[in-house]
Amino acid sequence: MEQFDYVVLGASHAGLEALRAIRAHDADGSIAVLDREARLPVSPTVLPYVVSGKCSEDRIALRERSWFDAQRVDYRQQAAAAALDTANARLRLADGREIGYGKLLLATGAAPALPPIEGLSDVRFHVLRTLDDALALRDVASKAGRSAGSAVVLGAGLVGMHAAENLVRAGARVTIVEMRGQVLPGYFDAAAAARIEAVFRDKGVEVLTSRRVKQVAARDEGCRVLLDGSEARDADLLLVAAGVRPEVSYLAGSGVSVERGIVVDEFMRTAADNVWAAGDVVQTPSFFGDGTPAGGILPDAVEQGRTAGMSMAGDPTLRPYPGGVSLNTYGFFGRRALSVGRDAPEQAGPEWDVLVRGGEGARGYLKLVLRDGRLQGIFGVDVLFDPGIMWELILRRVEIGAHLDALLENPQDTARALMSGLWR
Amino acid sequence: MSATPTIAFDAARCDGCGDCMKACVSAKSTVENIAQSRIRIVRDEEAGHWGVAQCRQCGDPRCASVCPAAALAKGDDGIVAWDAERCVNCLICTAGCTFGGIAFSADEHHVVKCDQCAGAPQCVSACTRGALRYVTAANVYNRWGELEDLFVPGLGGCQGCNTELIMRHTLRRVGPNTVLATPPGCIPGMGSVGYNGMLGCKVPVFHPLLTNTASMLTGIRRQHKRKGRNVTALALAGDGGAGDVGFQSLSGAAERGEQILFVCVDNEGYMNTGAQRSGSTTYGAWTATTPIGDSARGKAQDAKNLPLLMMWHGCEYVATASTAFMEDFYAKLEAALDASERGFAYLHLYSPCTSGWRFPSESNIEVARKAVETNFAVLWEYRREQGLTLSRDIDDPLPVTDYLKLLGKFRHLDPAQIAHIEHHVAEQAQVLRELAGMRAREGKRIVCHPSDSMAVDLDQ
Numbered sequence: 110m111e112q113f114d115y116v117v118l119g120a121s122h123a124g125l126e127a128l129r130a131i132r133a134h135d136a137d138g139s140i141a142v143l144d145r146e147a148r149l150p151v152s153p154t155v156l157p158y159v160v161s162g163k164c165s166e167d168r169i170a171l172r173e174r175s176w177f178d179a180q181r182v183d184y185r186q187q188a189a190a191a192a193l194d195t196a197n198a199r200l201r202l203a204d205g206r207e208i209g210y211g212k213l214l215l216a217t218g219a220a221p222a223l224p225p226i227e228g229l230s231d232v233r234f235h236v237l238r239t240l241d242d243a244l245a246l247r248d249v250a251s252k253a254g255r256s257a258g259s260a261v262v263l264g265a266g267l268v269g270m271h272a273a274e275n276l277v278r279a280g281a282r283v284t285i286v287e288m289r290g291q292v293l294p295g296y297f298d299a300a301a302a303a304r305i306e307a308v309f310r311d312k313g314v315e316v317l318t319s320r321r322v323k324q325v326a327a328r329d330e331g332c333r334v335l336l337d338g339s340e341a342r343d344a345d346l347l348l349v350a351a352g353v354r355p356e357v358s359y360l361a362g363s364g365v366s367v368e369r370g371i372v373v374d375e376f377m378r379t380a381a382d383n384v385w386a387a388g389d390v391v392q393t394p395s396f397f398g399d400g401t402p403a404g405g406i407l408p409d410a411v412e413q414g415r416t417a418g419m420s421m422a423g424d425p426t427l428r429p430y431p432g433g434v435s436l437n438t439y440g441f442f443g444r445r446a447l448s449v450g451r452d453a454p455e456q457a458g459p460e461w462d463v464l465v466r467g468g469e470g471a472r473g474y475l476k477l478v479l480r481d482g483r484l485q486g487i488f489g490v491d492v493l494f495d496p497g498i499m500w501e502l503i504l505r506r507v508e509i510g511a512h513l514d515a516l517l518e519n520p521q522d523t524a525r526a527l528m529s530g531l532w533r
Numbered sequence: 534m535s536a537t538p539t540i541a542f543d544a545a546r547c548d549g550c551g552d553c554m555k556a557c558v559s560a561k562s563t564v565e566n567i568a569q570s571r572i573r574i575v576r577d578e579e580a581g582h583w584g585v586a587q588c589r590q591c592g593d594p595r596c597a598s599v600c601p602a603a604a605l606a607k608g609d610d611g612i613v614a615w616d617a618e619r620c621v622n623c624l625i626c627t628a629g630c631t632f633g634g635i636a637f638s639a640d641e642h643h644v645v646k647c648d649q650c651a652g653a654p655q656c657v658s659a660c661t662r663g664a665l666r667y668v669t670a671a672n673v674y675n676r677w678g679e680l681e682d683l684f685v686p687g688l689g690g691c692q693g694c695n696t697e698l699i700m701r702h703t704l705r706r707v708g709p710n711t712v713l714a715t716p717p718g719c720i721p722g723m724g725s726v727g728y729n730g731m732l733g734c735k736v737p738v739f740h741p742l743l744t745n746t747a748s749m750l751t752g753i754r755r756q757h758k759r760k761g762r763n764v765t766a767l768a769l770a771g772d773g774g775a776g777d778v779g780f781q782s783l784s785g786a787a788e789r790g791e792q793i794l795f796v797c798v799d800n801e802g803y804m805n806t807g808a809q810r811s812g813s814t815t816y817g818a819w820t821a822t823t824p825i826g827d828s829a830r831g832k833a834q835d836a837k838n839l840p841l842l843m844m845w846h847g848c849e850y851v852a853t854a855s856t857a858f859m860e861d862f863y864a865k866l867e868a869a870l871d872a873s874e875r876g877f878a879y880l881h882l883y884s885p886c887t888s889g890w891r892f893p894s895e896s897n898i899e900v901a902r903k904a905v906e907t908n909f910a911v912l913w914e915y916r917r918e919q920g921l922t923l924s925r926d927i928d929d930p931l932p933v934t935d936y937l938k939l940l941g942k943f944r945h946l947d948p949a950q951i952a953h954i955e956h957h958v959a960e961q962a963q964v965l966r967e968l969a970g971m972r973a974r975e976g977k978r979i980v981c982h983p984s985d986s987m988a989v990d991l992d993q
Contacts, residue, residue, distance in 0.1 A: 529584020
């Protein structure tokens with residue numbers, strides 16, 4: 110049986126960052142990276158741009174093979190995990206081979222979640238998580254566009270919104286169905302979401318919020334989507350973008366605890382000895398310690414990967430993972446929306462402050478959310494600021510104090526001045 | 534990963550004139566809009582100072598780690614480069630950077646960042662106040678990093694001491710063809726003397742008496758020469774082993790012009806044995822033998838200026854250096870090594886002592902820097918042919934108290950003592966200024982009057 114000091118399962122952002130962190134501290138330990146894909150690693154986040162044709166599929170690899178060689182890492186493709194035996198520190202692969210590990214990182218990411226919709230398994234539909242998904246979607250999207258066909262997108266998250274934009278740009282008639290009350294729920298506050306939604310409507314996209322799909326049925330090449338309230342939409346193309354679920358099928362009976370994702374502590378350690386987890390496979394604790402949705406955020410996956418890698422290698426400069434903060438940069442129809450952190454709760458007490466600039470009709474929208482004088486969230490549409498600095502201001506619990514008005518007026522320069530004084 | 538040049542910002546010198554931003558826009562942007570500058574000078578009204586937002590060219594750039602399109606990568610030149618072909622304009626890099634170093638440009642419709650103008654940053658050239666500096670010191674670390682470290686891992690210095698840095702870097706450059714003498718002091722105390730290349734260092738090393746270091750090196754160098762071998766005779770000594778107990782042999786070897794490279798690591802006292810005073814201990818300093826009490830107020834005498842004393846020996850080369858100014862130190866080490874082929878070369882290194890001077894272990898380099906910036910320790914260089922040159926400007930020093938207040942050994946100073954130190958520092962600076970002014974150079978030659986014949990016929 111082969112044996113490695115470190116085994117990293119998965120080669121996306123979390124796994125790659127963990128690899129970097131391990132090598133930064135341990136120059137000699139043997140490392141294997143096992144990727145279930147048959148090609149160089151690709152970020153799920155880049156896939157909408159493959160669909161739109163903005164990037165070609167042969168120029169999106171996160172790392173070349175030479176990079177793994179330079180790191181002296183044994184990088185293997187088509188190596189999917191089938192079972193994990195934590196008692197004997199062994200991983201069984203789908204092809205039956207076994208690999209022993211000193212320390213193991215689970216960074217297997219997530220797969221599209223399929224909502225329990227009647228008839229879904231009997232129709233052709235698309236998802237967008239892998240490059241194969243993207244290539245398939247690119248083909249049918251351009252076909253649907255050329256023939257001015259119709260498309261239905263289930264879910265108004267980032268994947269769904271990106272895809273809807275691509276489809277409408279290609280010439281298709283697009284309907285988005287979102288069961289929650291706004292587009293991009295969990296990413297943007299209702300006011301920002303309303304602005305984004307208005308842009309989509311302007312471009313001819315039908316946006317149906319607070320609506321559910323009851324049933325889908327095959328119809329010709331495509332399908333018929335039956336909504337609650339017994340309306341229906343015909344779709345030449347159906348895209349299911351209803352979120353993701355962690356890829357944990359191989360963990361049954363392993364002793365690794367799984368709830369909404371793998372349960373980890375602040376050093377990304379799982380319940381099993383010598384097993385860490387990071388990225389979309391993890392149940393990310395919220396930085397705010399509340400029910401704020403966390404996880405599925407690319408920069409967060411990188412932070413988790415770094416924390417896990419440093420912890421695995423025993424790097425003494427390791428610091429605990431602070432918890433997830435929602436963080437998004439979203440471009441749509443040449444415009445930009447940015448969000449960091451959380452919105453105020455509906456019944457906000459006096460410790461909360463919410464400041465808004467740019468009401469109805471104004472070009473830019475900006476909202477600041479503070480609690481006890483400390484930044485909790487910032488949401489902007491067509492207003493520029495540095496999300497990375499805002500993220501750090503939130504994590505450091507910086508008191509905004511007398512800078513509040515300036516921050517609302519000119520968030521970019523004000524936050525940069527704070528940064529320059531605090532951690533430059 | 535190698536170290537690379539960086540652009541440093543000194544808020545105290547910035548007056549917010551914005552010339553750097555104008556220079557950046559004209560060098561980098563297709564749009565004449567100050568908002569397109571890759572360097573942003575920002576005002577913090579609350580704190581009352583100027584700040585900067587600019588790419589740091591991080592060692593492990595998070596903008597690159599979070600880029601889903603592999604459009605950002607740190608190159609061998611140290612620059613985090615942006616690839617327009619790969620960029621998908623998702624702006625996630627701006628979420629990865631906590632320094633505002635990469636931001637979306639509304640005019641250029643993509644993210645923009647600093648690339649240091651291929652080694653000649655225009656913002657730095659435009660800054661007339663010295664608030665921006667292009668620091669290339671990292672280059673010497675890269676060059677030195679390729680040389681073999683001739684000390685074994687695990688020297689046992691005190692936490693935060695800069696002597697290990699001095700020892701390792703010196704021997705890396707001087708190289709394996711060396712015989713090293715380390716007289717009693719912190720340096721052998723850290724374990725410089727070992728055997729088999731497994732302990733101590735990987736060149737022949739010996740432990741002379743405090744008194745005879747330069748004499749023994751004299752013999753070793755001469756004997757090797759006699760055998761036809763050109764070996765560098767190197768001493769790494771403390772200030773006691775050089776200027777006090779060791780001074781007789783040092784002075785003799787210097788005066789005879791022995792071909793020796795003598796490095797004095799000056800921590801201003803006998804720190805290895807419990808921080809007793811030495812001739813290099815400065816006025817007012819606490820040591821174990823110059824205590825603070827009802828009548829005693831630290832050392833009552835000024836330090837002797839050992840490097841100046843060495844200069845008057847007419848050495849081939851004498852210089853003072855500091856680990857806060859590594860490029861300067863490296864240049865002087867090169868010159869000293871070269872001079873030791875011709876005669877006596879003496880290099881005097883200021884070595885703040887974390888334990889004996891009583892300051893936090895993480896601030897050694899900062900203490901060393903302040904010593905230089907306040908003129909407490911002046912950096913200069915003497916070559917026999919050219920005379921004395923100041924290594925940096927000493928006409929606009931920081932207040933001496935900026936240095937004194939960093940150190941526990943000066944905590945008791947009263948105003949009269951501080952005034953004494955300020956006067957002494959100014960006086961030493963003036964002496965050096967005048968020495969630098971009288972060096973022989975073009976247009977100002979040394980005048981001598983050779984006589985036609987000897988007044989006395991020695992043969993008779």
